[in-house]
Amino acid sequence: MLTQTQTRFRETPAHHVSAVVRAAGVGSQMLFGCPELTGAAMAFERNAEVYGESETADYVYKVVSGAVRTYRVLSDGRRQISGFHLPGDVFGIEFGEEHSCSAEAITDSNILVVRRSLVFKVAERNSDVARQLWSLTATELRRSQQHALLLIKSAQERLAAFLLEMAARLPVKSAVELPMSRQDIADHLGLTIETVSRTLTQLAGSSVIELVASRRIVLRNRTTLSELNS
Amino acid sequence: MLTQTQTRFRETPAHHVSAVVRAAGVGSQMLFGCPELTGAAMAFERNAEVYGESETADYVYKVVSGAVRTYRVLSDGRRQISGFHLPGDVFGIEFGEEHSCSAEAITDSNILVVRRSLVFKVAERNSDVARQLWSLTATELRRSQQHALLLIKSAQERLAAFLLEMAARLPVKSAVELPMSRQDIADHLGLTIETVSRTLTQLAGSSVIELVASRRIVLRNRTTLSELNS
DNA sequence: CGTCTTCTTGAGCCACTTCAAGGTAAGTGG
């Protein structure tokens, strides 16, 4: 009906084998500050699938380096990226048995992995871990609600919110270094790639931001961005 | 910037005293199937505030009868209704100390109330209750993600999804009996009241639905609605 | 039977989409 839109996914990228995953030589780390829940490090190539929607959720994940997108695709190919996961973020936690989104590495990424059943077993005894599980779900809920709120705003407002969020979550540098493409941004913000590009150009025109390179953006005027963010 | 929009709330309705709440004579009931967590019944009038955004979350709520909307208002007055809560639904659970949304009764409603501190105390010992807390948050997360996905669709698709959801959640009758106004629907779906009205008329025109009365809608052709729902 | 609220309908407009090039950057093989 509506033609408005986002990428239309037809086929999946070449490497969708869900574990291209040459086991990384790297050591391992804890997921919940709990020595029992020590994750195995895995490496995912750019665009490699971490898991698919409605696959059984066997693992819980934590980004060590790189970036991950979680998304859903509608029957007609429109894609919505529900969230971006950056170093330090835990993702893939489910209460139910299967994943509600698909997940892919945006860039080459290192990800810690722990068996979900193990996490649950520990959570049964260790109420602190149980609490963390709930906490993580609650945090994601807030993000999701914030995201929904974003989707009723104008293109400028969406981009302003997006840039401020990324600036806050990415390592602090003089410029924001975006790991994702314009298409990813568009599919996250519910816009087309053209509108994203045009709006950024426009913000640069009023020198609210500076486009050093397409994925290197300096926030020149955060006040204006915050005002746009309502 | 964008004028696109929803209601612009300027002032609040008359009765915003947060507890117009003549304690209902009705008995009490359990919130989590746990006798320790027995709620006190309270009655809220139509449009009465149950709690406000960023108020401290002292209670957890369960709808007995009536209906509740949870919403957020942007600085310029645009409102987004994040969810409708119908009889049987628990709402107002927060991991953090304050509410992330405001809540209002849509119609005169009876609502069970339990102190949050009590729920938490019980959850510490009773892992089943702890699990339910997580479960409820997880369910709400799924709803929120589904809601975000809805917001990238066309007006027809949004209405189709909305009607099917309401049909599924409301008591089964020949017609769907909506408790909420067109404005509420608009603010939930990210549309204007005019678009909601026009789209319903249009769906009735193609006899996918029948508008028995403005808030009494018969779903004549669920297949078509489901197809619209992607 | 007026008054108020809610809902519907119409006409014009605008932000964002669509379609269509063109430009830039990064990688690859010679």
Next chain:
DNA sequence: CCACTTACCTTGAAGTGGCTCAAGAAGACG
């Protein structure tokens, strides 16, 4: 080191779905 390729990004011109503004109809209530 440079031609070639491919992926990504930007820009322009035209179309359109949903918004705005405006008015009227239908209920609900005292």
